[in-house]
Amino acid sequence: MSKNNPFCLSFGKEPDRYVERADAYSKIAETFNSISPSSNCYCIMGVRGIGKTVLLSTISNDFREDKDWVVVSLNSGRNLLEMLAAGLYEDAKLQKYFVEASLNLSKFGIGLNIKKNPPISDIQIAIEKMVKIVNDKGMRILITIDDVTKSKDVISFACAFQDLIGRRMQLYLLMTGLYENIYNLQRDKRCSFLLRAEKVNIGPLSLIGMKNQYMQTFQCSEKEALKMAAFTKGYSYAFQVLGYIMWDKDCSLEEAIPFFDEKMAGYCYEKVWDDLSEKEKEIITLLAEKGEMKTRDIIAKTGSTDKVFSVQRDRLVKKGIVDGTSHGIVRLALPRFEEFVKMTML
Numbered sequence: 409m410s411k412n413n414p415f416c417l418s419f420g421k422e423p424d425r426y427v428e429r430a431d432a433y434s435k436i437a438e439t440f441n442s443i444s445p446s447s448n449c450y451c452i453m454g455v456r457g458i459g460k461t462v463l464l465s466t467i468s469n470d471f472r473e474d475k476d477w478v479v480v481s482l483n484s485g486r487n488l489l490e491m492l493a494a495g496l497y498e499d500a501k502l503q504k505y506f507v508e509a510s511l512n513l514s515k516f517g518i519g520l521n522i523k524k525n526p527p528i529s530d531i532q533i534a535i536e537k538m539v540k541i542v543n544d545k546g547m548r549i550l551i552t553i554d555d556v557t558k559s560k561d562v563i564s565f566a567c568a569f570q571d572l573i574g575r576r577m578q579l580y581l582l583m584t585g586l587y588e589n590i591y592n593l594q595r596d597k598r599c600s601f602l603l604r605a606e607k608v609n610i611g612p613l614s615l616i617g618m619k620n621q622y623m624q625t626f627q628c629s630e631k632e633a634l635k636m637a638a639f640t641k642g643y644s645y646a647f648q649v650l651g652y653i654m655w656d657k658d659c660s661l662e663e664a665i666p667f668f669d670e671k672m673a674g675y676c677y678e679k680v681w682d683d684l685s686e687k688e689k690e691i692i693t694l695l696a697e698k699g700e701m702k703t704r705d706i707i708a709k710t711g712s713t714d715k716v717f718s719v720q721r722d723r724l725v726k727k728g729i730v731d732g733t734s735h736g737i738v739r740l741a742l743p744r745f746e747e748f749v750k751m752t753m754l
């Protein structure tokens with residue numbers, strides 16, 4: 409059955425077997441499309457493999473098809489302002505307007521050297537002029553940055569963005585990142601607008617959505633599909649990995665488990681584990697023994713206090729590692745993460 413496996417093991421690619429995230433999608437799309445948006449910036453946060461990049465791609469692809477929007481995707485790690493100017497200039501529906509306005513961007517190696525006007529030497533001024541031209545044509549600009557981390561480039565981009573939206577430009581920013589990276593960035597004074605940015609912490613996929621995808625793909629009973637869906641705990645990458653193995657090996661859920669553990673460790677859990685602090689690893693190792701524990705038992709075992717543990721617990725919940733939905737109880741949010749931790753500790 410290995411041919412044409414409909415499940416996908418690569419990160420960042422929109423999968424064939426897709427479970428809609430209607431809530432997060434509509435929150436973001438409605439905010440940006442409203443006449444006076446509550447915020448020009450949205451951050452999608454969540455643990456590795458939960459589906460941040462896929463959600464970002466789904467939204468940007470849909471916005472790209474809307475004639476009122478221009479979408480520019482930037483990669484953090486390069487000069488974001490120059491990338492934005494180049495991205496706007498290369499957009500097929502915009503280039504003629506920049507040429508008409510005789511914008512001379514030759515200093516940045518963008519476009520033709522239009523002699524009529526002297527070259528613009530400041531990238532921020534260049535962008536301001538470009539954004540104004542686009543907005544005057546009735547279009548809004550959506551900038552996307554996937555997997556943002558704090559860097560010199562990101563900070564200078566954030567300063568320029570803040571300045572431009574302060575001048576009421578129709579410019580919007582959609583970023584994804586791990587909770588700790590977004591948190592680090594917003595703590596920097598120069599990125600203070602991020603404190604006011606809207607944030608969506610994406611959680612598990614819907615159980616019914618996953619069940620329907622499994623039922624359709626495997627032509628199995630509802631009960632069997634529900635069992636598979638529940639096994640993944642709604643973790644997007646696990647949803648793909650389990651489906652991939654069961655398709656590939658034509659096996660039962662129970663038979664798939666050893667292969668599941670192997671793939672999850674190698675492709676995903678090692679990175680998730682490395683992202684944790686030593687203190688967090690200590691808490692997770694304790695939790696891994698049982699999968700879930702009473703808050704007061706963890707506090708007693710780690711020799712912590714209520715106050716200190718409540719901060720640690722909150723961070724682990726925000727990072728998407730721990731499920732904190734039941735009062736007084738903490739449990740691991742990722743499927744069979746406890747098995748992975750036990751193996752790591754051997």
Ligand SMILES: Nc1ncnc2c1ncn2[C@@H]1O[C@H](COP(=O)(O)OP(=O)(O)OP(=O)(O)O)[C@@H](O)[C@H]1O
Pocket residue numbers: 416417418419420421422423425426427428429454455456457458459460461462463555613644645646647648
């Ligand atoms: N809505 C979804 N339905 C089904 N599968 C999904 C969905 N979203 C993501 N996936 C799958 O989950 C995996 C991880 O998705 P993605 O790369 O978007 O995660 P991520 O949160 O961006 O991870 P990272 O933090 O490592 O960049 C991919 O295999 C993808 O196909």
Ligand SMILES: [Mg+2]
Pocket residue numbers: 419420460461462554555
């Ligand atoms: Mg990603």
